[in-house]
Amino acid sequence: MDLFPKHSDGFCCQELFSAYSFRKCCFFLLIFLLITIIFVVLATLFVIFIMKPQKPVFSIQALNLNSYMLDANSSQTLFVSSVFTLTLNAQNQNKVGIGYSSSNFHVYYDGFPVGLIRIPRFFQPAHSNNVSVETRVLLRCVNLSKITSAVSLQDKSRENIAQMKILGDVRAHLWVFHTSLLEIKVGVDCDINIDLSKISFTNEIFISKGIKNHLASFLKNSNIMSMNCALAFYI
Incomplete structure (x- = not known):
């Protein structure tokens, strides 16, 4: 007699896939934020040291x-x-x-x-x-x-x-x-x-x-x- 339903294996796989997708989404979001911060810092340094702004x-x-x-x-x-x-x-x-x-x-x-x-x-x-x-x-x-x-x-x-x-x-x-x-x-x-x-x-x-x-x-x-x-x- 089976103690667990047959669809339990499919449910576990679905949970693993969802967790993997969530980690993947967080990773790409972190990369995007890091690139944005680097771009803003580089643009600021470019304006300050290259353009030498005046009031x-x-x-x-x-x-x-x-x-x-x-x-x-x-x-x-x-x-x-x-x-x-x-x-x-x-x-x-x-x-x-x-x-x-x-x-x-x-x-x-x-x-x-x-x-x-x-x-x-x-x-x-x-x-x-x-x-x-x-x-x-x-x-x-x-x-x-x-x-x-x-x-x-x-x-x-x-x-x-x-x-x-x-x-x-x-x-x-x-x-x-x-x-x-x-x-x-x-x-x-x-x-x-x-x-x-x-x-x-x-x-x-x-x-x-x-x-x-x-x-x-x-x-x-x-x-x-x-x-x-x-x-x-x-x-």
Whole structure:
């Protein structure tokens, strides 16, 4: 009399085959991950030691005040909400092109968020010196009375200086021969000092509730704005 069913041998073979297939799948997955890690490391070393990357340079071309709205409450505190178009000039002296994804940077004054900078997707070709980037700056319910009071209380050397901070991050792609070689994440922390007394405005059109097409021009190498930025890179 048989103690085990006849199909028990087939069941054991099926278990052995499944275990072998699982080990084989894990082996190929491990090989794939190892190759991917090696490729990323080699690409990073290639960019650092062969391409010798330099930090892209950004400068301000123009600041266009599209619209604003003033609001005063019962305590005579003045608030302003405004929309600016900020045009930047981007320079890239690297041997590779750099593509940037769209992102949002936050604007802070005295530790409080006061606005948002919307940066569109754009591309810097290798060895380029004149790429214009048009960004949108949104300021909401900024306490203008507080800012002017703080500026007036500064010492003579800092008079008319408004200090702000910009925080955010953006994804950048390095391009070689029309191929995306590496993607990195760049964290930006900028301290901005703006000399309000040196901003000259032109092309003013006054209307009943505000000003439109109010253009502020910034001369190259002027002292209107100073910027000190710290960058952090993530792969």
